[in-house]
Amino acid sequence: MAAPRILILGPPGAGKGTQSSNIAETYGVEHVTTGDALRGNKEMDISDMDTEYDTPGAYMDAGDLVPDKVVNAIVDEALSQADGFVLDGYPRNLEQAEELADMTDLDVILSLSVAREELVDRLTGRRVCDDCGTNYHVEFSPPAEDGVCDDCGGDLIQRDDDNEESVRNRLDVFDENTRPVIDHYEGDDAFVAVDGEQTPDEVWADIQDAIDARVE
Template sequence: MANPHLLILGPPGAGKGTQSSNIAAEFGVEHITTGDALRANKDMDISDMDTEYDTPRAYMEAGDLVPDAVVNAIVDEALNSADGFVLDGYPRNLDQAEELEDMTDLDVILSLDVSRDELVDRLTGRRVCDDCGENYHVEFNQPEEEGVCDECGGELIQREDDNEESVNNRLDVFEENTKPVIEHYQDHDGFVAIDGEQTPDEVWADIDAAIDERV
């Protein structure tokens, strides 16, 4: 099947971004995230939606959450203009999952399974370059020089939301809102659970095989 429609699900720290990039490169589809879609459509006219602001940009500049109805419309626009896609970071709740069913059909739904203890280790040990955003880890992906980015020489920092308390809060939110989405899709013919605790190369091998088998 040309131009497959793919969805990748999993908790924070499961590796969705890394594997989505692999999928986009291998299968020639667009990697769509809600953040990227919002940024690309921040001046979209939403004045007909009876919202507080007339563009997503106004919400973002005010520091307010963009309403679900606006996010849904932006994702719908991004999917319609994509020649095949891997969707990452949406849907985050069952209401969004129902909206997605009205937008498009999905060929493969990949769910990355990682234990909570492993996720906490991954996220609290993550270090990010303050200049270019490159990711490292204190155990699994260390820079050549401690505290210094290999790519640009910038300082490596721990993001504020990567401390243990914040990580556990984010995982609690995932358990409450997004885990039911995974359960919702388990009966879908294209649903595949992937062991996300393997090495990134092993995870990718399983993902590549699962997509090849189904599309």
Template sequence: MTAPKLLIMGPPGAGKGTQSSNIAEEYGVEHVTTGDALRSNKQMDLSDMDTEYDTPAAYMDAGDLVPDQVVNAIVEKALTEADGFVLDGYPRNPAQAKELEDMTDLDIVLAVSVGRDELLTRLTGRRVCDDCGTNYHAEYDQPEEDGVCDGCGGELIQREDDTREAAENRLDVYEENTEPVIERYRGHDGFVEIDGEQAPDAVWSDIEQAIDDHTA
């Protein structure tokens, strides 16, 4: 079987990262994320582009958003170098979706669907150890002692981007910018919507079935 080219989409808190890692391991493809691709290419020479800075690193150091044209170039480089991939976190808007269509032909587009109330529960319940970085959840993955990391005894904290206000904002941005991209892909021959409110094992089973159905 030729290594598949997959796109996985879904809102923050849908579990895309976990399932993308599963796909990469099971099917021997590269897990391509925008963040990892940027970090791997942070010294890319941008002198031939009409950009404010000469490297992606300069944008990161300044705390500025990396422009779409730079992100597009970095993602294209990562996909070109990969022998099959699962793309996670890109495209985030219709303009990026158009760029992706020009870069490559996708075999499968997975859209992980989770309701807003469940997403807010997942996002606002996340806790992280302030010392070792281990993740917990106030409802789904509690430590043995409330507020204390099982591994190192560090304090569990809520990150700023996991507060209710921040989570609501992240979902609003997703609905405005990225949901139209999913609608764009509904006509794709390999489009499959996955119920992301199931248990992770059930989500994975549905994803495996979708991939096998479209790569047989």
């Protein structure tokens, strides 16, 4: 099998990170995320782009959003260096989707669908160890002792952006900006809708079937 070029889409809480890791391990491809790509190219010279700062890291250090044209260039660079990939977290809008079409061809476009209230339950139930960063969920993967990390004994906290108001706002932003990207890809032969409300193993089985059917 050739190294597949895969795009995975879905709202926050749909399980993209988990399934991207499965894809990367099973098919031997790079897991490319915008966050990792930005961190890996913080010192990239963008002085020719007529931007406020000369490196992506300067935007990040200032707490400012990195402009789309810089993100596009960094993703392009990351994909050009990868022998197959699963792209997670990009494109976030239709303009980025158009840029991606100029960067590469996609073998599989996966879209994980999960109902909004299920996403709210998943995200608001997440707890993170304040010491080691291990993730738990009050319903799906609780610690042995309530509020205490199994790994290091640290306190489990709810991150500020996992409260219900923040979660619903994040989902609103996704619906406004990224939902049109999914609509844009739906007619593509590479597009596969996956029921993200199944168990993680069932979702993974569907994803494997989709990849194996489309990549020789």
